Amino acid sequence: MLTDTDSRRHHPHAKSKTEIEKLRIRLGEEQRLCRELGIPTVIAFAGFSAAGKGYVVGDLGQALDPRGFTVHTIQDPTPDEELRPPFWRFWTKQPENGRIGIFIRSWYSSLFGRAKGYRSPRERVDLCTRINIFERQLADSGCVMQKYYLHVSRKEQEKRFKALEKNPDTSWRITKDDWRQLKDYDNLLALSDEVLMATDKPQSPWIVLPADDLRSSSLFLMETLAERMQTARRERAPRSTAKSPKTAKPKAAPAASGSALARADLKQSLSRKVYDRDLERLQDRIRILQHRAYRKRLPVAIVYEGWDAAGKGGNIRRLVRTLDPRGYDVIPFAAPTDVEKRHHYLWRFWINAPRSGHIAIFDRSWYGRVLVEHVEGFCTPADYERAFTEIREMEKEWTDSGVLLIKFWLHISPEEQLRRFQAREKIAYKKWKITDEDWRNRKKWDAYAVAVDRMIRETSTPSAPWTIIEGDCKFHARVKALKTVVEGMEGRL
């Protein structure tokens, strides 16, 4: 427990200059070895104003190769950041494999010290829960994480405020807010304590540093960090995410009759006449809804998944036809780029999280993890099993922050797919749409069907349900998708 007077309690022993130099070399070595193994490291710093975060991070920076780390100082969200789900700004800043991300204040910024007002107890518990999920997700993907809390006594803090204020080069750093918080020291200390306890996890532990003696704390930091990086490095089982075929191959049983796909009635169709009429009506309607969504700052995310040749492209075109192009984005996803591969698999979707007032259309999505990556064995069975939880968690973060999330599975029969493949090969300007890979995927239809059924079962939640679009008749599919979006938006505007 933190108390006003214990800030020297963990005092490490003074070290000789040689020992310090050895420690620096050791930490530099750990950094290099982690880089070689492609292990990302996250180091978060928290503590009251003037507790010395800048000092210890500066010291740490001297031991590390400056080319291998980035320091992020987290303040209140910028206007751009406020348009996105709250964790967006932390996901976008995650270090790529082999690099170190140093976060001053980090995702805890509104829980300790300088926050704009204090949050309610309920909000605090909620945020701690979400932080725990976030940190577990990062740790599960192989990220080393360590958090340092700089604990400063009231007396020492006051002394530092005065010193900073006296110096004309640093006086701007101390605000009225800081003095106000100093008065409230005891209360803030108790709140900090609560947060430390709620978020101290084996994969992302807190270490309290006595900030009254920064020099010793700084050495203690380096020692514990080197220790942690070494342990993580040694424990790291050789991960074979890339191409471990067969391991993840599901039994190729056809979709069970009780499954979502089996229940879909692919005979549903629309005549040209009804289609033209409905489409026009819905397109007029969605344009109006888009204006309203913009004014009311509603973020919308629409996910398109489906069989090859199910008609995703044409469906998306009809959806956006009357939309103001300034208010939507279609974001296609194929195999990850090398930069994307050096991050958590959800990273590339997080950085594209919808903005308030805008519509983000995902042409393929994070569900690739439980579809192609799983069926082709590009991820391990453990990655696959974990993915359902991870996806539900990400979607919950989005929808809790106000995102309207709509997910489509464009469903067609294998017979219809064959007809379309053959047709594409015949029409000159459509021929490019069909590749050898499409034919190869087709052979795995049953394995995919099992994967799709499980995906729909595991990731249909009240706030993020799947809608199956029966696609043998394109007219029906386009009208149904548009109608689902219109109804979804109407429910929120």
Place this chain on the structure above:
Amino acid sequence: MLTDTDSRRHHPHAKSKTEIEKLRIRLGEEQRLCRELGIPTVIAFAGFSAAGKGYVVGDLGQALDPRGFTVHTIQDPTPDEELRPPFWRFWTKQPENGRIGIFIRSWYSSLFGRAKGYRSPRERVDLCTRINIFERQLADSGCVMQKYYLHVSRKEQEKRFKALEKNPDTSWRITKDDWRQLKDYDNLLALSDEVLMATDKPQSPWIVLPADDLRSSSLFLMETLAERMQTARRERAPRSTAKSPKTAKPKAAPAASGSALARADLKQSLSRKVYDRDLERLQDRIRILQHRAYRKRLPVAIVYEGWDAAGKGGNIRRLVRTLDPRGYDVIPFAAPTDVEKRHHYLWRFWINAPRSGHIAIFDRSWYGRVLVEHVEGFCTPADYERAFTEIREMEKEWTDSGVLLIKFWLHISPEEQLRRFQAREKIAYKKWKITDEDWRNRKKWDAYAVAVDRMIRETSTPSAPWTIIEGDCKFHARVKALKTVVEGMEGRL
């Protein structure tokens, strides 16, 4: 010339429905072919408020595959964007090879219509010049560019304002500013005319669309765009940027005696005692300067180039040792990633342009183009020759916007390099620093020396001079680099 009444002058002939459909298919085809060839396309739209930019872009979006383009609406810069050089926000948004970037208002936003106040004639001319440079750079790297100006008559504009105001869903779009600008129609039209003339270039032409009849204009747009993409595609000489060895090989003459490198006195050195004293003094000083730079919002960029083993890493460490880690970034550059390869070679440096109040340290830089890429033949001789101008232009954009730019060449003798290579191979924790590639590069010393000399000659400008750091004595090198930065910052604070 634009006049109030000519907005129907370019009226294209009405087209039949079949012709329109053919046009759409053709444009879709061009998009696909350009994607296959990796050609990026930029389409910029300008015009008065309510001229119909949204309408024609919406129409265009229907003809294109929505997965292959992104629409950017350019407004006043956000607070984040204001921290960077003015063109930063346009560079970051450039489409990657094979994609289409549609810019509504674009880099012309402050020259036409809705700008916050009008700029002075001098500012306008200056901005047009900079735009011409920007567009030429993009075009030179293979980008197809076309600009459309939607020209609306005063009467029609007034009519549209009224219609938009009447509808509760769109009334927010019309502001007092719009009505004010309508009153000033004639003046604004003359200003637009001036801008169109100043920035109408073969590689990035303007096409005026009569906005009173949007339907016809929209078709004319598609026709001209398809035409332009086709021409660009056919004219495109097969570029062989990747590995065209030998072509660019310079004569391996040793550095001429009049050269910058030859003039460097590598005997300069410092004793440990003087070094310790000077280093401490300078490190104290730079920390204070960093605070001032932050308060005065001075952006600082420091470029480190130099021979292998010249001591860049150690030099950077001493530079940042006392700096507040929240205020600087060290950005290392190696071979471009696949995402970077799909952009202009300056793109990855532009997106890392320094922020006001921050220090960006580039560990290797855009000079790779005229060093390793040139010597190893990774770029064509034409790319190489163009690079000097391109680099001077980029640096001018930065320094004109207030960036303090400091460039270091860390120079050592070939003998000293050999000693260091050998030493590294002996010390266990330094061994990883030396690779076969280092030994290979060393054999090309003379070719690199010629390239370095030309680089320094061609890119030393009054606002962005090179400083050669004599590096055989590391103490001297570290103190000189630090001193140069301190003096540079003092000159600006």
